[in-house]
Amino acid sequence: MSRHVVIVGAGPAGLAALEHALRAGARVTVLDQAESPGGQYHRMPLGADATRRQGFDRRLLAHPRCQWWPGSTVWAFDRVESRLHLLRGQSDGGGRRRLTLVPDALVLATGAHDRTLPFPGWELPGVYTAGAAQALAKGERVAIGERVLVAGAGPFLLPVAESLLRVGAEVVAVLEANPFATVRKGWSSRPWRLAAHVGKAGELARYAATLARHRVPYRPGRAVIEARGTDRVREVVTAKVRADWSIVPGTERTHEVDAVCVGHGFVPQPELAVAAGCVLDGGFVRVDRTQQTTVDGVFAAGEITGIGGAITAAAEGAVAGCAAAGAEPAPALIRARDRARAFAERLATAHPIGSAWRGWLREETIVCRCEETTYGELTRAAGDPACPGSHALKLGTRAGLGPCQGRMCGPTVSELCGGTERHHRPVVQPIRLGELAARTEGEPE
Template identity: 55%
Template sequence: MPDVLVVGGGPAGMAAALTARRHGAERVVLLEADDDVGGQYWRHPPGRHADPGERHRGRPRFSDLRAALLRDPGCEVVTNAHVWSVDRRDGRPPLVHALIGEVDGQTRAHRAFDPAALVLATGAQERTLPFPGWDLPGVVTAGAAQALAKGERVAVGRRVLVAGSGPFLLPVAAGLVGVGARVVGVVEASGPARLVRGWGAEPWRLAATGGKAVELAGYLRVLAAHRIPYRSGAAVVAAHGADRVEAVTVARLNPDWSPVAGTGRRVEVDAVCVGHGFLPRAELAITAGCALGGDGAVEVDHRQRTSVPGVLAAGELGGVGGVDLALAEGLVAGAVAAGGEPAPAALRRRAVFREFATRLSAAHATGPGWRSWLDDATVVCRCEDVTAGTLRRAAGATRSRGLRSLKLTTRAGLGLCQGRTCGPAVEDLLAGVLDPGRTANRPIAVPLRLGELADHNRTGNREDVP
């Protein structure tokens, strides 16, 4: 039985695992779904880890954390570990079930963990708002484009537009340039006034974030060197093409993100990368019974404890704020999970980057007017080919106020991705019609075969369970 179980091997999870060991936890187990630790932020090409010649912000920090984890005999790092379920228990951290092995493998092994303390560091997923034509080949998420550029050194297209909202668009554009794509522009949905209100108020307070300004300057230099235009207060509101995307319509937006009539401009592209921020990946936290805030983030106290005894959360799961906040929260959560006291420096750093996260949200929050981008023929759920019109008509005809019943009526969110892509859009599109509900409420958190489920009680490895 591990003293501390950490789910998620990104920056927050790595920091939590090492800190738990340094505060006296005799045995720490870190579960990571990928084939190596690092998460989405410290993504690396297959078969290669910390390359000293690779330019990546924070790479030396990653190398140090990874080396410390792997050489620590009291810390077991389990990669290709897919946590598919957690069992609630009164007054105790939940029992955690995982399948170990390649995600498409036929011989994954069951393991169950009964930790004294559980740290959830499952990160966030990208949010993409639907628009007419977003289901065309060549329309990809900004995160997918970044993953291909960083992990495979592949560009998603030759002539690419990057659009959406948030500072993440800048490293995506820089990454595409680095793998040979021609980026024809970066389009930010938030307008100048909102950006100034979010980032410009008391700007001297941002000095404490240190390298953020340097990082921003580096991305802006790339845009300037390659003459990439940056436009705020605008969005891709439609994509056009036959077999794949050939062009997009970019329109100027009102402050609520509704398009300004008559401002649409056609831009020729062979790929478009869109991303409208990030949402916490809360499936396991919801199943464990953790309380959520209105934004879908897990609620934590000043010691990173959730509403469930013995369960802590760190990183993007508790609110999106970037790698520095994730690392700071991991330091706090790891210390508390091991029964220790977090270092004052970690608490101060967490406070600094929580303010940064607040500014991020204020500057780039999604405006409700995006719903007007959609006509009735716009596909919202791509897995099941469910349109916005179908959703609206079903809600009106059935007078259903429950998210579950609407899903069963229309099949929105019942496809292969289980609502991971369309779920937030469905919730937002029908806001005011539905009673509160979460498409992230999934008792089985990741896909598994019926045979694996059937074998769980017969052949599961339960040596970790008393």
Template identity: 60%
Template structure:
């Protein structure tokens, strides 16, 4: 029996899943909220730009372009761009019923449709984790991922003088993208000290041999910094941003290994944009809605990328932050197995997947988030930007009897109830709650994963209109 495979997300993992499922003989529907496949890693310029050299800020462009053309041009592949999954509805057997909205997020006339696949591969990826600091809500302060998206996807820079700060190797390609698009990157700041970074990467160096391509990519980005005379400093972070209506300067400080600031090391730098990123948070809403088991903050999967929910497979950053090569390997395994293929036939992909998981563990050791970051906060520091909830508001609410639970904190402060639904502030609020001796306050249990208008909910689905 031919199995219809629905793949959600067209980044490296989702595209590889679609290709593998097609190779296994299954009809595939591939959907993504963007106009074109590629995800953040292979974010493409709009076709209207008619770019002569689209690969200038891309790594592995030729292989991606071949894969993209092969998948989208396959007779058994249906490509749904500008499509969002807003909820999953569990069924008695098989994968959940998938409710989607087709059309631009901010556009009119979006069409509601329901898909009942035989197998479901979820590869929604992850979003930036950003730790709050005084002034992070000023215009001109953005996530590292957003800055890269503008630079790679629109050739738009957020400022002329930019500081890139946070932790992790992702800071290097972000800086490279900004410089390619025309920004002057004043400095790149890695919050962890060189001892932590080197200790995480240097141990058991032979394990890094399979990741030579990543090393070459990072070397290219390091050369970009050297060529533009951009300093890369470790053990230092942005602890405040200042400006009247827009960021005009940042305060940086040297950090101890636990990320607490060293008094007297503050330095002020004039900027007109700040890009910060402290790792990534997997997008787990759809998995929680589908009833999939989680492990250590990620989706728990078996050797074939199968989740605990019947007919649902997971691939990419939702199973562990390991980069695009590991995501592609996981996607290939998930798509192949979702179509009914035998995972034993994918020995190479299984090896790449296991190496990717080892890389993820090494990445976590080399670039941890230190607990001392909470010392950056002042009572009037905004933590939930949607609802303008301050650190002082949260601490007062958490100090109340029974005030440490998610519902109590939300009712008392409205933190997490804004448009982003705690995607930006959830981790920070959870850490503050933990330090107050309470429960971690926010999870991913959102029955509505994407914004949907009441009029769209009330409208008929495409099938209902046909009937």
């Protein structure tokens, strides 16, 4: 009998895992919180290539050995029984069905979300993450503002700017916090290896042409250090920053805007992996040659194993799906995965997070927006010998205990306070008390 593989996440990694698990003869159930597959990367893509990609996804999901469960939230994992607990239905609606699955193998492709470093005024309406700005532009054809500044670190800023231009926004500038020397060093190291990624060079050229056509300046070595306004953001202050992201005094400049989108890369969403007992390395899920985690039968692919973009995620997903189905991944799949990972490492080298960004903060700067915990409160609590450890820090400041459960502020709080712990949460996704108390379908009354 064929193995039953459950894949959590239908982005590039999850879809690649599905394709190769089906090729290996497995029965596959694909779970995703969204109503359509593709994740953020394939959210309403533009052009004929995207249309073909959507058709390909639909054929995969309609395969007779595939069950596609959109609107599914996995909220817990029972390690003893290897049982997934999930809810099916709209997350903001009532009457969600409570179900369980016990797969033969599990592929975690839960992805990542934006990382945004705090700065004075970042909690103002009109300040968006780069991912949110792109999601609105691509998915809803909505611009976050008429006059927008795009800032942060990493090449993701470029497609975000392009998406905003497509929906009619004026992009004031694109600011890359890393100086040109840092970016050039990362990308120019061992240039012969870039030959395997000519497609990425074409993408970069297209973005550059789009910015030039719209006369949008691209300025490396500059960052947003403050947003100002009362009811919403009205202006932002930018400054030149050094390689470590410390501010160069006297280089501050003010821009009038009605929106700003800021992104400093991405952070993984490993909550379900932690619940399954998987070991993390530097916040990412540790995997072996076949993408298996430290837990037998649990595989991981995509951004939760290392931030590398859609191509790397798909390459890892292909290996994970094949292995989860009980087949040996072909050498070509392994080579493609390794090449993609090398590109991801180059990406991290070219666009690092400078260690001196905390110099942007003030005593009253909010770090945890859910609980309105300030930088001053956090640093005082971290230095209090009577309350050692991350658990005491959370209880003392409430940082990370709000509705987002640390998904937004967690990495920042950990970095500011010198901690790296990721605790197992029995409930890994928000769930209503009534849903928690409800009977699971199939269980006796």
